Amino acid sequence: MEDMADDTFEVRVGERGELAAGVVGLELVAADGGALPAAPAGAHIDLVLPSGLVRQYSLCAREDRPGTWRIAVLREAGGRGGSAELHDEVVEGTRLRAAGPRNRFPLLPADDLLFIAGGIGITPLLPMLAQAERDKSRWRLAYGGRTRASMAFLPELAAYGERVTVHPQDECGPLDIDALLSPAPAGARVYCCGPEPLLAAVRERCAALPRLTLHTERFAAAAPAAAPAGADAGFEAVLKRSGTSVLVPAGTSVLRAVREAGVAVLASCEEGTCGTCETTVLEGAVEHRDSLLTEQERAAGDLMLICVSRSRGPRLVLDL
Template identity: 55%
Template sequence: MSVTPEEQQLRLRVRQLTWEAEGVLSVHLQQLDGSELPAWQPGAHLDLRLPGGLTRQYSLSGSPRHRSTWRVSVLREQSGRGGSAAVHDALRPGDIVDVVGPRNNFPLVEAARYLFIAGGIGITPILPMIEAVAAAGASWSLVYGGRSRASMAFLSELRPYGDAVSVRPQDEYGLLDLDRLLADPREDTAVYCCGPEPLLAAVEQRCAAWPAGALHVERFAAKPRPAADPDQEAAFEVVLRRTGRTVTVPAGKTILEALEDNGIEPLNSCREGICGTCETKVLDGLPDHRDSLLSEEEKAENNTMMICVGRALSDRLVLDL
């Protein structure tokens, strides 16, 4: 598991497990010696090394004020890749797990007003944000959708916020009324959304007319995109500025894969372009961004890229590696 200078690698104990809703299990982690955990900000997540050698990213869903434990909450995905099954079936109180973080690709920005939209397990990074903006006295509202009330976690934690929270189970209300929520672009409002891909795509579509930077989303899985055709790709060179090495990236491979083939192991974790561990500064050339993390504006700037999924549109790419 790789660690950036801003993060920490910790060995933590599972203090307890709690059921939050149908299929949603919270894992409470603490230091082995009971000391305080590192500080973190709303929107942060952890890399969690799970039984079986899997590494997965989970949002911190507890309160940053509580430094004795960290809480991550995991929805069991029946058709997932094994991470949620490992949490639900293998983790038990007293187990020791390796953790890297916290890392924050979903930071809470300053705004006059906030509109939070959560779908299902997407409520997890939103909870600490709500605590922060409510404590600051900011104007905010949350619209929270899910399949049914029984499947929606943390309803009891949200209840004290009263009318600022709208709980909208699909079996009672249908799909969230995004047309109404997002019909009128507002200069003073930050929109935060986390949930399944159809919800994120629908919100992104409706926020296209909003001011640049108003929408902030976090994905738990890579954004769908057409499969790359190796026959339409060309090899290119990557120059590693710090070492002076040049590596050829063949068609059908990502930059990270080509570097690993040449014995170079840059920091990486998710290998899907969603966690930010492998974000690398671009010094020259035109990257082919294939990640689900950078905004369209950030991709257009071409200052950084996620090399775990990215390639190049130019014959030569110079990276700060």
């Protein structure tokens, strides 16, 4: 594989198949016939679709297919077009460009693990189960969905037996978060991925259970906090590697200003959740408005998501 200047490379769709009602699975292989980079549990890629849209997808590669990637894509009726394009226009043999893998949702060592998935949120958790097995951790998974027919990967999950509980809402109601969390012992890690109402419920319950450590991956931005006075003022962004600087006016994102200056930057969600546009900050203070960076990362001040975050002062120097 030969990487381009923008860090993307070419992949090809190998196998394509329906995983559940409204969910398509795509196996990706290296276009040059080599092996794709290994991906740790929780990793994602950025995929450049034929239309030029960039979308982020969690990897759930099969262990019996080393050197390949697999993604699962839910058709989103009210989405921004990426899922419809993959469902309707991408077929076996289609060539795409990709970047990654990157991991903002790593599986950390723990003796006890509780996985909670809602709908397509099962995707990043699937390889975590295999990793937990290899690590000989104690784990269990609660997987909720609208209907059994809409829930992907049920045949694969069946191999884990009673450690996996499937909760189709039309059969047994919504997930009982309290009942799931209460038996978890001190030191357990909780990994949750799914729609925002599920994440909010799990966050609320875990906040009252300090013995547990919660890790989440979200599909949508959190409600933005009120910006400090003056935080929307214009500022200068110095692009160190490009040898140029741009003015970022009030009401314009750093991402837009940088692109208008002719500097190519991959971006997917453009709402501060996916991390595709994460950029190293060399100088300056950042007004963080994302839903991704940890408090420790924000305090360090050397990273920002340029689609939503801004400068606290008149000047930022970026590694672009």
